[in-house]
Amino acid sequence: MRSSFVDRVKYCAMQIKQIAAALENFAPLPLQEGYDNAGLQCGLTASECSGALLCLDVTEAVVQEAVDRGYNLIVAHHPLLFRGLKRVSDSTYVERTLRKAIQNDVAIYAAHTNLDNAKGGVNYEIAQHLGLQDVAFLEPIARGEQSAGSGLVGNLPQPMEAMDFLRWLKQEFKVENVHFSRGPQTQVQRIAFCGGAGDFLIDRAKSVGADIFFTGEIGYHYYFGHENEIWLAALGHYQSERYTIDLLQRILKEQFPTLPTAMTTIDTNPIQYL
Numbered sequence: 001m002r003s004s005f006v007d008r009v010k011y012c013a014m015q016i017k018q019i020a021a022a023l024e025n026f027a028p029l030p031l032q033e034g035y036d037n038a039g040l041q042c043g044l045t046a047s048e049c050s051g052a053l054l055c056l057d058v059t060e061a062v063v064q065e066a067v068d069r070g071y072n073l074i075v076a077h078h079p080l081l082f083r084g085l086k087r088v089s090d091s092t093y094v095e096r097t098l099r100k101a102i103q104n105d106v107a108i109y110a111a112h113t114n115l116d117n118a119k120g121g122v123n124y125e126i127a128q129h130l131g132l133q134d135v136a137f138l139e140p141i142a143r144g145e146q147s148a149g150s151g152l153v154g155n156l157p158q159p160m161e162a163m164d165f166l167r168w169l170k171q172e173f174k175v176e177n178v179h180f181s182r183g184p185q186t187q188v189q190r191i192a193f194c195g196g197a198g199d200f201l202i203d204r205a206k207s208v209g210a211d212i213f214f215t216g217e218i219g220y221h222y223y224f225g226h227e228n229e230i231w232l233a234a235l236g237h238y239q240s241e242r243y244t245i246d247l248l249q250r251i252l253k254e255q256f257p258t259l260p261t262a263m264t265t266i267d268t269n270p271i272q273y274l
C-alpha cells in the first residue's frame with residue numbers, strides 16, 4: 001500500500017546520505033571483509049528520503065514493495081552487487097533488480113559484514129535474544145581503533161542438555177531443520193556462534209573452549225574430525241540472520257525517530273523445505 005502524502009511529510013526532511021552516514025557510524029565500512037561490497041549499491045544520496053524498506057536480500061519483489069509503499073530507499077543486509085556488471089539488462093535477477101530500482105528512483109544500501117563485525121552488530125543481536133552472558137568476540141580483528149571481530153562466544157546462565165539447546169535454537173530461529181554433529185559432552189553452556197556462513201570459525205571455537213558452535217552454513221567436509229571435540233550446528237543462512245532486520249530498524253529509529261520504516265513482508269529465502 002502506498003503511504004499517504006500526509007504520512008510522508010510528518011517527519012523532518014532528511015537526505016539518504018544522512019541515513020547512510022548513521023549506518024556507517026554504527027558499522028563503519030572498513031569493518032567489512034575484503035570480498036564484500038557493503039555500502040551504497042545504487043541511487044542518489046542527495047535525494048530526500050521518503051521511507052526505508054528493510055530486508056535481508058534485495059529482489060525485484062522487494063523493490064516493488066518499496067515502490068508500492070512510496071519509499072525510495074531499501075536498506076538490505078546482503079549486497080545486491082558483489083562484483084562489477086558489464087551490462088544492465090534483464091538476463092539475471094541482479095540486472096533486473098538493479099534496473100527496476102533505477103527506473104523507480106529507489107536507492108539501495110547494504111550493511112553486510114561490517115554490520116556482522118561491529119560491536120553491537122548482528123551477532124550481538126543473536127546473543128541478546130539467547131540471553132548469553134560474558135559475551136566476547138570469537139575472533140577479534142584489527143580495524144583501526146574500532147572494536148570488531150568475527151563471531152561471538154558467551155555463556156548460558158545454566159548448562160543445558162545439548163539436544164534441548166538445539167531444539168530451543170530451532171524454535172527461536174524458526175528453523176525448518178537443524179543440521180548438527182555431536183560433541184563429547186551431553187550438556188552445553190559455553191556457546192560460540194556466527195550468523196551467516198561461519199564455518200571458518202570452527203577451530204577458533206574449539207580453541208576458546210566452546211561446547212557448541214552454531215552458524216548458518218557448514219560445508220559437508222567441515223563436520224569431519226570434530227565429533228569428539230565440539231558440537232556443530234547449522235541453522236540455515238537466512239534463518240541465522242533473521243534478527244538483522246530488527247537491528248537495522250532499531251538503528252534507524254534511534255537516529256531518525258520520525259522516518260517511515262518497514263520490514264519487508266517478502267520471504268526472500270531461495271531455499272525451500274519438504
